[in-house]
Amino acid sequence: MTTHRASNAANWLREKLAEQSDYEEITLGASSQIQLQYLKSVTNSNLVYQYVVVPSYEMDDVQAYEAYIATFPGTGKADDLQKLIEGILEGYTLVSIGPNSYLLNSVKVESGGVGEAINEAIVQGPREAFSESIETNLNLIRRRYQTSELKVETMTLGSLSRTAIAIVYDQKRVDSSVLQQVKDRLKKVKIDILQSAGELEKYISPHRFRIFPNMVVTERPDRVVLNLTEGKVAILMDTTGFAIIAPAVFTDFFSAMDDKIQIPLVSQFLKLIRYVGLFITLTLPGLYVTFASYNPEILKSQLVLLIAGSRAAVPYPSFMEVFFMLLMMEFLTEASLRLPKAIGPTATTVGGLILGQAATQAGLVSNIMIILVSAVAISNFVIPLSMMGYTIRVIKYIIILTAMLFGIVGIMISVVGIIMYLSDVRSFGKPYFRLTLWESKEKVGHQHGKS
Amino acid sequence: MVSRRYYYYLFMISMVINIINLVPRVLILTRFDGVFWSILLAVAYCTLTMYIFTRLIIQFEGQGFPEIFNTYLPRAAATPLLILYSIFWFIAGCILLLSFVDITIRFISPDIRGRAVMTGFLILVVGASRIKATSILYAIETVLMLCLPAMVFILVKALINPAFNWDSVLQVFTYLWTKPKLVTVAGASFAFTGYVNLAIFNRSFQNLKLELRHFWLVPVSGLLILLVALLVPIGYHGTIGVEDHVYSWFSTADSLRMETFVVERVVYLFYITYLSMSLVTVVIYWHVGLELFKGCFNGKESKGESEDGEKGTGKKTRKSRWIQAVILFTLSAIMIYLVEELNQVQLAQAGQWFLNFRFFSEMPLILLLILLVWKKRRSARR
Numbered sequence: 001m002t003t004h005r006a007s008n009a010a011n012w013l014r015e016k017l018a019e020q021s022d023y024e025e026i027t028l029g030a031s032s033q034i035q036l037q038y039l040k041s042v043t044n045s046n047l048v049y050q051y052v053v054v055p056s057y058e059m060d061d062v063q064a065y066e067a068y069i070a071t072f073p074g075t076g077k078a079d080d081l082q083k084l085i086e087g088i089l090e091g092y093t094l095v096s097i098g099p100n101s102y103l104l105n106s107v108k109v110e111s112g113g114v115g116e117a118i119n120e121a122i123v124q125g126p127r128e129a130f131s132e133s134i135e136t137n138l139n140l141i142r143r144r145y146q147t148s149e150l151k152v153e154t155m156t157l158g159s160l161s162r163t164a165i166a167i168v169y170d171q172k173r174v175d176s177s178v179l180q181q182v183k184d185r186l187k188k189v190k191i192d193i194l195q196s197a198g199e200l201e202k203y204i205s206p207h208r209f210r211i212f213p214n215m216v217v218t219e220r221p222d223r224v225v226l227n228l229t230e231g232k233v234a235i236l237m238d239t240t241g242f243a244i245i246a247p248a249v250f251t252d253f254f255s256a257m258d259d260k261i262q263i264p265l266v267s268q269f270l271k272l273i274r275y276v277g278l279f280i281t282l283t284l285p286g287l288y289v290t291f292a293s294y295n296p297e298i299l300k301s302q303l304v305l306l307i308a309g310s311r312a313a314v315p316y317p318s319f320m321e322v323f324f325m326l327l328m329m330e331f332l333t334e335a336s337l338r339l340p341k342a343i344g345p346t347a348t349t350v351g352g353l354i355l356g357q358a359a360t361q362a363g364l365v366s367n368i369m370i371i372l373v374s375a376v377a378i379s380n381f382v383i384p385l386s387m388m389g390y391t392i393r394v395i396k397y398i399i400i401l402t403a404m405l406f407g408i409v410g411i412m413i414s415v416v417g418i419i420m421y422l423s424d425v426r427s428f429g430k431p432y433f434r435l436t437l438w439e440s441k442e443k444v445g446h447q448h449g450k451s
Numbered sequence: 452m453v454s455r456r457y458y459y460y461l462f463m464i465s466m467v468i469n470i471i472n473l474v475p476r477v478l479i480l481t482r483f484d485g486v487f488w489s490i491l492l493a494v495a496y497c498t499l500t501m502y503i504f505t506r507l508i509i510q511f512e513g514q515g516f517p518e519i520f521n522t523y524l525p526r527a528a529a530t531p532l533l534i535l536y537s538i539f540w541f542i543a544g545c546i547l548l549l550s551f552v553d554i555t556i557r558f559i560s561p562d563i564r565g566r567a568v569m570t571g572f573l574i575l576v577v578g579a580s581r582i583k584a585t586s587i588l589y590a591i592e593t594v595l596m597l598c599l600p601a602m603v604f605i606l607v608k609a610l611i612n613p614a615f616n617w618d619s620v621l622q623v624f625t626y627l628w629t630k631p632k633l634v635t636v637a638g639a640s641f642a643f644t645g646y647v648n649l650a651i652f653n654r655s656f657q658n659l660k661l662e663l664r665h666f667w668l669v670p671v672s673g674l675l676i677l678l679v680a681l682l683v684p685i686g687y688h689g690t691i692g693v694e695d696h697v698y699s700w701f702s703t704a705d706s707l708r709m710e711t712f713v714v715e716r717v718v719y720l721f722y723i724t725y726l727s728m729s730l731v732t733v734v735i736y737w738h739v740g741l742e743l744f745k746g747c748f749n750g751k752e753s754k755g756e757s758e759d760g761e762k763g764t765g766k767k768t769r770k771s772r773w774i775q776a777v778i779l780f781t782l783s784a785i786m787i788y789l790v791e792e793l794n795q796v797q798l799a800q801a802g803q804w805f806l807n808f809r810f811f812s813e814m815p816l817i818l819l820l821i822l823l824v825w826k827k828r829r830s831a832r833r
Contacts, residue, residue, distance in 0.1 A: 295560060300715045406571045407560055408719070409726070413575045416727045419593050420579040420734065424586035434589035435596055 009078055010096045013037055016085060021154040021166070022138060028056045034065070035096040041138035041152070042091035044108035052095060052104065066097045074105030089146040108139060115241075119386060120220050122258045129219040134164050134238040140221040141168060141236075145228060149173075155186065158194040164238040165200075168224070173231040178247055178428045182233050197242035198387075200235065204246075211395065213387040214427045216245040216252050223257055247427035253388035254278070277382035282396050284376050285322050286403035286411045288369070292318035294407030306368070313363030319404045321365050325373045326400075328355055330393070333377070455659050457588040459668070461652060461735070462501070464591055465645030466673060467602065468732045470680045471700050471725050472550050473802040477638030478681040479693050482623050488631035490677045493639035498670040500813055501646045502661065507820040508649050509659055510827065515651040517746020523826045530747040532819075536650065537743035539809070544736035545786060546802050548572055550698075551729050552790050553798065558701050559722055565790040573786060575730055577779045580737035585655045587731075587738055594731045598724040605721055606679065608707055615686045622690050623682070634803075637810035639677055643669075644809070647816075651739045697795060737782075744778055745771045 028034040091107030117129035402410030422433035520529035684699035707717035
C-alpha cells in the first residue's frame, strides 16, 4: 500500500515536470532503491551532491541511510501532492527510498552574481537584475513564479558561440500562436555569433524595416514575471543580462515597474507624465520651427515677440538653429555614454556651460532654443525603456523635417502618419498600437452575448 | 477581426467630419426653406437605410463588395459596378482633400502654394491608404479619441460665449413650418454615410450585430450634430450674415478666443483636430476605393493581406501592387493638377453634384444588396 503511494508521488512528479528542461532525476544505490528528483535551476546541486548523493555510497544499509535523511534539517515526509509540487518548484529535492519519500530543503538562492538593475532603476521594489548566466536567471524567475505551468525549453544558437537560449512561458496562459511564431523564428536564425539580447531581437523580428521596437528587452526579472502572467513569452540568453519579452505593445514601453508599487492615482499620474513627455519631445522642436518661421500668428502676440526678440541676433533660419542645437545635444548624450567615469562630468560641464551660455551670448542660438533643447532632452529620458527612447530620438527629426516644409500642417501630417504607421505594426500578429480602454468591458459583454 | 465598436467609429468620424465641409453649407442656404423638416426626414431616412444596409451586409460575414459581387454576379456586371463604386469613393476623398487645401490656404498659411499643401497631404494619404483595413480602424479610434475632447471643448466654448446670439437661432426656428427640400435632405443624409464603408471594412468584422441599446445613438447623435452644424454658425454670424461664409464653421471657430492659453485663436485648435480627422477620413475613402478597384482584377479568392502582416510574394499580389501604384499615382497627379485649377465656386458646385448623386444612388445599392442576399440564400438552399 505504502509502496504504491510513494512511487505514486515520484511518478506523479515525473509526469508533471518531465518536459521542463531543468528537471533532473537521479537513481542511486546498488538496487536503485533511492531516487532523487529536483529542478536544477532552483536547487543547490552542490548541497544535494554532498549530503545526499555521497552518503548513499558511504552507507551500505538503506535503513540507516533513510534514518539519516529523515533527520536532515528542513526535511518532511512528502504526503501531500500539492505541497510536494510547491516544494519542488521552490527548490526542494524529493528523495524516494523504497516506499517512503522525503522532501529535502535544498533551496538555492542566487545572490552572488546578481547585481542591481541599472538601466531600469526604480525607487521602491525589487532591485535585482538578471546576471549574465542563464542558470542564475532561470533561478531568479522560478523563485518569483512557483507553478508547474511555467515551462522552460532550451536550445542553442550561433554556430560558433553556441549560446544557450531558454524559452520561458506559462503553459496555461500563453498565446499558442505567439509561442509557435517565436519557436519558428528562433529555428530560422542562422548566425555565427550571438552576444546580446538586442541582437537576437533583431534576428527574430519579421520586418526588415522597422521604426519601433517589436519586443521588450529588459534586465528586470520582475518585469519578465509580470509579462509571463499576461501570457507572453520570455526568451532568456546566456552571456547577457537581458531577456526578451514578446509580443510587445506600444504601451509596454511606457510602463515602469514602479507603477505596480505606487498607489493608483500616483501611478496613473506618472503614466500620464510619460505620455506628455513623449508628446513634448516629439513635437517641441517642430513647433519651434513652425512658430518661429512658418505660422507665428498661432501663438499669442507677446509670446511670438519674445521668440522673435530672442532670435534677433541669430543669423540663420530657425530650422538650422534647431538642427544645430539638437545635433550638439545628441553628441553630448553619446559622448557622456561612452566616456570613462572619471572624465564624464567634464563633458557635461563643458557641454552645458559652453554650449548653453556662450552660444547664446555669441548670438549663434537664441535663449529660447537652449531651454527647448534641454526640455526635449529631459522629456526624452522620461521614457522608461531605452529602446523606445532611442526610437523617439530619431523620430523627432522626421517631425522637424515636415515642420520645415509645411509648418503646422506638416506637424499634423507627420503626427497622423505616425499614428497610422503605429496602427499598422503587428508584434507577432498582435496589434501594436491601439486603444484598449473598453476592451475588458467589451469582452465581458461579448461572452454575455454569446451565452 | 475587430469588435463591433469600430462600426460606430466609422459612422462617428464621417458624422463629425461633415461639420466642416459640404453639409452645413447646404443646410445654411436653405435655412428659411424647410431645413428642420429636411433634417428630420434625413435622420429618419438614413437611420433606416443604415439599418437595412448593415443588416444586409452582415449576411456576408467577413466579405467586402469585391468578393460578394464576384461570387453572386456575372463578371460583366460585377466589374463595371466595382469600378463605378471605386470612382465614387475616390471622388469623395478628392473633394474632401481639395476643400481642406482650400481651407488651409484661407485660414492657416495664406502664403503657401496649394500644390505644396496638396503634396504634403498626398504623401500621407497615399502611404496610409495601402495599409490593412483593421489598422485603419485602429487609427480611426485613436484619432477620434484624441480629437473628441478638443471638439467638445470648442463646442462648449462656443455655446457659453456671451457673444452667441440665441435670438438669431430662435429666429430661424420661426421658419419651422416650411416644406422640406430634397437638396437639403440629400445634403443632410451625407453626414450619415460612414456605414457605407462597410463595403470593404466588412472584411474585418465578425458577428457584427446591431443592438438597440447601441443603435439608438445613431439617430440621436445624428440629429444633434446636424442641428449644431446648422445653428452654431447662425448664432455667431446672424441669420443673414451666415450665408457669406463658405466654411461657416471655420469662421465660427475664428470668432472664438482662448484668453488664457498660449494659443489664442480657437480656429487653430479647430483646424488641427479637423485636419487630422479629415486626413483619416480621406484615407478611409481612398482605401475603400483602392480595394474595390483591385477587386475587379483579382477574382473571387482575393481577401486582402493576412493579419500577421507578412506580405505574400505571389504573382497576384505583385500585380495588384502595380495596379495600386498606378491608381495612386494617377490620382495624385490629378489632385495636384486640380488643386490650382478649380476655384471655390467650382469646387462647391462639384460637391453639390456629388451630394445629390450619392443620395440617389443609395437606394439602388440597397436594392442590389437585397438581390444578392436573395441569390445567396437561393444558392445555399440548393
